[in-house]
Amino acid sequence: MSTFAKRERLLLADLLEAEGPDAPTLCEGWTTRDLAAHVVVRERRPDAAGGIVIKPLAARLERVMAEFTDKPYEELIQLIRTGPPRFSPFALKQVEEMSNTVEFYVHTEDVRRARPDWTPRELDPVFQDALWSRLERTARLMGRTAPTGLVLRRPDGQTAVAHRGTPVVTVTGEPSELLLFLYGRQNAAEVELDGDKEAITKLHEAKQLGI
Known part of the structure; x- marks a missing residue:
């Protein structure tokens, strides 16, 4: 393993x-x-x-x-x-x-994160990079049903397009948090969403993200 x-x-x-x-x-x-x-x-x-x-x-x-x-x-x-x-x-x-x-x-x-008192794990940069690598490879598959255009952005500025379309919503966070968002855990992911207000609401409430 x-x-x-x-x-x-x-x-x-x-x-x-x-x-x-x-x-x-x-x-x-x-x-x-x-x-x-x-x-x-x-x-x-x-x-x-x-x-x-x-x-x-x-x-x-x-x-x-x-x-x-x-x-x-x-x-x-x-x-x-x-x-x-x-x-x-x-x-x-x-x-x-x-x-x-x-x-x-x-x-x-x-x-x-199902616990009421959960706190984020501190993940080392090497693991975050590994998660980002996997995210880059699967972003379009996992984001294919997004109701808006969807761009994932790391704090250092690296981006991955998960879904092409307009309007575009940019979701910014560490790779570990972006993964959770893209895998349908939007409400539990610590990310920032930028874009059209209505599009952000649709994306945040989308139940079909992920497989």
């Missing part, structure tokens, strides 16, 4: 364990148990995980999710800690590097 993916995996597992199975998350309708089951299914049941983005597979995903949600919570956490089995695409180093660093960072924040 990559250094960042492994670190975020273990942070997520520890946090899920500490919060228990019934804590809230930023994922609408999901408790920590549901989130843990999602992480395990995504890595261990590729035959069902496709239902996350492929509608004809959604019913199968729902059945498999129910099966894993019924497992002991401690077992789910242990499966997260041990990582994907060898047959999983996520066992490939490059896939792990590209996909799980972001996946586990976002889901860790889904748990942390």
